[in-house]
Amino acid sequence: AQKITQTQPGMFVQEKEAVTLDCTYDTSDQSYGLFWYKQPSSGEMIFLIYQGSYDEQNATEGRYSLNFQKARKSANLVISASQLGDSAMYFCAMREGSARQLTFGSGTQLTVLP
Amino acid sequence: DVKVTQSSRYLVKRTGEKVFLECVQDMDHENMFWYRQDPGLGLRLIYFSYDVKMKEKGDIPEGYSVSREKKERFSLILESASTNQTSMYLCASSRPTRVSGANVLTFGAGSRLTVL
Numbered sequence: 001a002q003k004i005t006q007t008q009p010g011m012f013v014q015e016k017e018a019v020t021l022d023c024t025y026d027t028s029d030q031s032y033g034l035f036w037y038k039q040p041s042s043g044e045m046i047f048l049i050y051q052g053s054y055d056e057q058n059a060t061e062g063r064y065s066l067n068f069q070k071a072r073k074s075a076n077l078v079i080s081a082s083q084l085g086d087s088a089m090y091f092c093a094m095r096e097g098s099a100r101q102l103t104f105g106s107g108t109q110l111t112v113l114p
Numbered sequence: 115d116v117k118v119t120q121s122s123r124y125l126v127k128r129t130g131e132k133v134f135l136e137c138v139q140d141m142d143h144e145n146m147f148w149y150r151q152d153p154g155l156g157l158r159l160i161y162f163s164y165d166v167k168m169k170e171k172g173d174i175p176e177g178y179s180v181s182r183e184k185k186e187r188f189s190l191i192l193e194s195a196s197t198n199q200t201s202m203y204l205c206a207s208s209r210p211t212r213v214s215g216a217n218v219l220t221f222g223a224g225s226r227l228t229v230l
Binding site: 102 | 147149154155157159172206219220221224
């Protein structure tokens, strides 16, 4: 089974609107971390936001927030007030327990329309 | 800022050639990683290393080997390149894992390899 599932290969959003990128995960560990990265066309992976499995509050970083629903095993990324510069590939990832590595989803290509 | 530098941004090699992809980080990170990125498949882990001369296989190690002789440098080696290894290769590094806390992976800019 896929550990990280991103079901939206591509998404479009109008500039200044909010958009939600979906991510579901699968783990039997009680301790895990969830990450979102942004990859612009230049190729470099940029860390956006992190949520620990024991964090009670949803993580927020500026215009980014993580809608963490533990029972549903979902960790959706919400981008508020989209900007043209938000057009990029977005990856959801998970670290299980004390693992060193991250497992990534297949990504969502977001296009912000003017 | 942590910096992860990959030596080649673009490479074109022929089938059967030996290929070295080099990665250097400047923040004394213990962990280093090589991922491969393909459309529709996301990033898949090839190998990682948690110390000098230590390595562990990831999800797709076949056809690859790695070398970590110094803490700051982690090399990916394709002993005999094949066309199905045409891909984007991403190197990353991180501090030792803690049970809690982000412990973010910091990535290089990527190396796009084409094998003809």
